[in-house]
Amino acid sequence: MATETKSVSVMTADELLQHWQEHRRLTRRTIEAFPEDKLFQFSIGGMRPFAELAFECINVGMPVVNGVSTGKWEKFAGEKPTTRADLLHLWDEQTAAIDEAFPKIPPHRFAETDTAFGFYTNTGTGMFQYAIDNEIHHRGQGYVYLRALGIEPPHFWERN
Amino acid sequence: MATETKSVSVMTADELLQHWQEHRRLTRRTIEAFPEDKLFQFSIGGMRPFAELAFECINVGMPVVNGVSTGKWEKFAGEKPTTRADLLHLWDEQTAAIDEAFPKIPPHRFAETDTAFGFYTNTGTGMFQYAIDNEIHHRGQGYVYLRALGIEPPHFWERN
Numbered sequence: 001m002a003t004e005t006k007s008v009s010v011m012t013a014d015e016l017l018q019h020w021q022e023h024r025r026l027t028r029r030t031i032e033a034f035p036e037d038k039l040f041q042f043s044i045g046g047m048r049p050f051a052e053l054a055f056e057c058i059n060v061g062m063p064v065v066n067g068v069s070t071g072k073w074e075k076f077a078g079e080k081p082t083t084r085a086d087l088l089h090l091w092d093e094q095t096a097a098i099d100e101a102f103p104k105i106p107p108h109r110f111a112e113t114d115t116a117f118g119f120y121t122n123t124g125t126g127m128f129q130y131a132i133d134n135e136i137h138h139r140g141q142g143y144v145y146l147r148a149l150g151i152e153p154p155h156f157w158e159r160n
Numbered sequence: 161m162a163t164e165t166k167s168v169s170v171m172t173a174d175e176l177l178q179h180w181q182e183h184r185r186l187t188r189r190t191i192e193a194f195p196e197d198k199l200f201q202f203s204i205g206g207m208r209p210f211a212e213l214a215f216e217c218i219n220v221g222m223p224v225v226n227g228v229s230t231g232k233w234e235k236f237a238g239e240k241p242t243t244r245a246d247l248l249h250l251w252d253e254q255t256a257a258i259d260e261a262f263p264k265i266p267p268h269r270f271a272e273t274d275t276a277f278g279f280y281t282n283t284g285t286g287m288f289q290y291a292i293d294n295e296i297h298h299r300g301q302g303y304v305y306l307r308a309l310g311i312e313p314p315h316f317w318e319r320n
Contacts, residue, residue: 008267009169010176010285019289044204045307107168125170129179130317136293137316140300147205156297157290 013110016125017102020132021095022159027057027135028091029154030142036084042145050145051087053138055080060131061094062101064116068124069105073117173270176285177262180292181255182319187217187295188251189314190302196244202305210305211247213298215240220291221254222261224276228284229265233277 011019031039031054040051059076067073081087110124122130143153171179191199191214200211219236227233241247270284282290303313 002263005263005265005267006172006174008173008270009171010173010270010288011169011171012166013168013170014166015285016170023293044304045310047304047307103162103165105165107165110168110170125175128170133183133296134316136296137300137303140297141304143297144204144207144301144304147207150205156294 013102013105013107016128017098020128021098023132023135023139024057024091024095024098026154026156026159027054027139028088028095029158030054030139030146031084031087031091033146033151033153034084034142035149035151038145038149039084039087040082042149044145044148047141050138050142051081051084053142054087054091056138057131057135058090058094060134062097064127064131065098065101065105067116068109068114068127069101071109071114073115075117173262173265173267176288177258180288181258183292183295183299184251184255184258186314186316186319187214187299188248188255189318190214190299190306191244191247191251193306193311193313194244194302195309195311198305198309199244199247200242202309204305204308207301210298210302211241211244213302214247214251216298217291217295218250218254220294222257224287224291225258225261225265227276228269228274228287229261231269231274233275235277 031050034042034050038049040049043049058078061076063074063076078090081090105124113121113123114127115121116127120127120130146153191210194202194210198209200209203209218238221236223234223236238250241250265284273281273283274287275281276287280287280290303316306313
């Protein structure tokens with residue numbers, strides 16, 4: 001790779017945060033698109049219902065922001081929501097918490113390698129990428145659930 | 161956001177390329193996991209079969225690299241594959257072509273805004289992100305197809 005291109009910066013911390021929050025808004029709309037009973041009960045091929053997949057995203061949301069920020073890896077301590085309203089409320093709490101905590105991450109931590117929760121080793125940036133990619137992956141699965149239920153999913157390209 | 165954190169670079173062009181190729185390797189394994197007839201025929205809820213979703217990724221692969229690189233937006237000119245072997249062959253051709261062309265992208269094009277194919281406006285980096293995110297999204301859907309077929313998908317975290 002040409003040295004100049006290879007090392008050019010293509011993303012800032014703020015752009016990474018905005019990218020994540022764009023995806024989080026789309027995932028929120030996907031949660032909303034499910035009828036409440038289907039959100040917690042419907043699945044295909046023995047997979048988890050979408051509420052469980054969304055809760056997984058909550059489990060790797062703020063805990064990863066805190067871990068990258070401080071080096072302390074503590075699991076999400078809250079209860080698993082049992083209603084769509086509670087799930088959305090928890091989602092919104094994390095949206096605000098991420099917006100508050102992300103800007104305070106010490107700059108050097110993005111490139112620094114750490115081990116999350118005792119088993120996942122990556123750079124800070126790599127951990128955020130994994131969290132975002134995992135959310136996109138599971139949300140895509142939620143789209144199939146919605147289609148199987150005859151429900152139109154939100155537009156993939158709308159992130160506002 | 162603290163100015164220092166906000167503007168810190170969290171990714172280089174080479175890291176973006178490697179991240180994309182890691183995902184492309186996982187998508188290749190997902191294509192391989194489908195029996196040939198199911199790859200082209202199986203779907204859920206009126207969606208497209210996985211071969212079509214993978215071909216969409218090919219349509220936004222090299223054409224986007226070329227477009228960001230040169231400002232010329234030309235659609236993929238090849239034929240749509242009709243066998244798994246042809247699809248994988250095309251995938252591998254693009255893997256090599258992306259590795260060849262990406263490093264030659266002029267550095268300033270990553271931050272520059274352009275309009276792809278006459279309708280999609282974003283920065284160069286944003287266009288690559290969209291291509292990667294779209295691939296993750298559709299691959300997640302392929303995982304549901306595989307599970308519905310009783311087939312274990314490849315591990316999401318394996319990217320080598």
